[in-house]
Amino acid sequence: MSESGDPLRGASLSRSLGFSEAIVEVGMTHPSVRRVLSSSGGSIGFLVSLDDERIVDLEVEIGLGHRGFEKQVESLPWHRALPYVSRLGFAGGLLAEVGFCLAVESLAAVSVPERAIWLRMLGCEAARMADHFARLSAVACAIGLPVAESTAQRGEVLAARLLERITRRGPLDGWVRLGGVATDLPEGFDEAAIELCKTLEAVLARFEKVAVDNPSAQWRLRGLAPLSIEACLAWSVTGPTARAAGAPMDVRRDAPYLAYQDVAFDVPTGGNGDGFDRLLVVVEEIRQSLRIVGQCRERLASRAHGAIRMDAPGWSTCESDDDPDRAARWIDGPSIPAGEVALSIESSTGELGFFVVSDGEGLPRRIHCRAPSLLHAQAMPSMLRGAHLDDLLPTAALLHLVSGECDR
């Protein structure tokens, strides 16, 4: 636990014992190894300067997972960027796809059909739940609560199953398209979704029982790596971490996109900005996502009928071969007029933004992703200086640094 005041006050413990201060490397692990650091697909490493077991300084090492995302997508027609975009996220790649599509559609000044908007929102909340549960399981693993860990993993699997029901395909399979979505809900979706949401609620309640109400979790997480509102603003920290500090920032409410202005949900906030508040905020956000899922489901069943994709050359799927001109436009994708748009969505990790610039001809001039994980990783040293080495992993797990997004 970190203490207030100057952590380096007084003599260095190591030196007084006759040792020199040590530098320890923590991570990186391979993204596919699912343990604490990498539960978010994370090839992020740390160089920790230690005085005994106290963190004197911390250097966050990023970039190992850099794939030249922005260079790649700037070399392709607009619609072919999507498979790269979905790999920005971990369990919540769909959120990034929606953000990218909204930016490009806004640049082209087109609007997608109402049903597609509600379907996307449904997908977003299912993806958010899956990613939030992944974060919870990493936290539980980091503080040594195996029952809570497996409970959260169960939640992640169930949320992923809900997403699979919605999209009728596995993850990273390109359900979100420019101009709408690829497929509508399957037969019997309502019953299956109601059932899954009920189970998800039960799993969440169980997680609260075995983790939130658990004295050892409270002991580990209270006072862990605190960050004030002012620090959150200065470091541009967003998402659950900023909300836990008491900043009521949620893009879904502050600058509503899709149809978030038409659904009821609360934005939970904390007061201490410590690890325990972050845990509480994430748990509550899953509950709010379940609320939104219910509202989307009702709306899709009762009112929002009709097309799921824009019907315009370049934007809609070409189903048949009998119109070669239309097929050619489908291959080239939509033409995007000159201009630029910067917009953000509330991803599971925080404020995920896209800045897109078009010349009005062919390839994009610029596609830039504002990655919350990059800014959160940057703020870590200010949270952890003076803390105990043991605090590093739970803090990293709670921040849910996704290297696909951070390194791009």
Next chain:
Amino acid sequence: MTDSRDRPTADALADLEIQVAPGHAQELRIVADDARAYEALKRLRDDPEAPMQRLVDLTAVDRSGAGEGFEVVYRLHSPGTNRVAILRVPVASAEAGVDSVVWLWPAANWLEREVFDLFGIRFRTHPDLRRILLEPDFEGAPLRKDYPRQPDLPVPPEDRT
């Protein structure tokens, strides 16, 4: 189109002789030259009406080919009023660069390093300007338009199936 709520922020920049235009709702679009950009950003941050306490994003655009050069783009947000400002600074030369805003928003540190890394644009007075995503001995600035996208690497014969 001009929203009266945008005026105080625009007023704060009045004597700087820079171009301010209202964008979408609650959004200001500003173009400033290198000499005035730092002062304009500082005033936006300290504006009593809508302090832009948060640097949302910082990146660059390579407009070469369109008859222009690089541009550094700042995206600011005022959490109290939800107002947004986008400020663009045309960069005369990448080597000369622009002033670092780390001193206004610490969040700019890594964002400026990323632009330096991928565009080769220098940020004057940055305390730690070095590559961040690419390895230290990488040559070139890959997000520049004159940097070719690497061709797909040939698959070695033994890996072909």
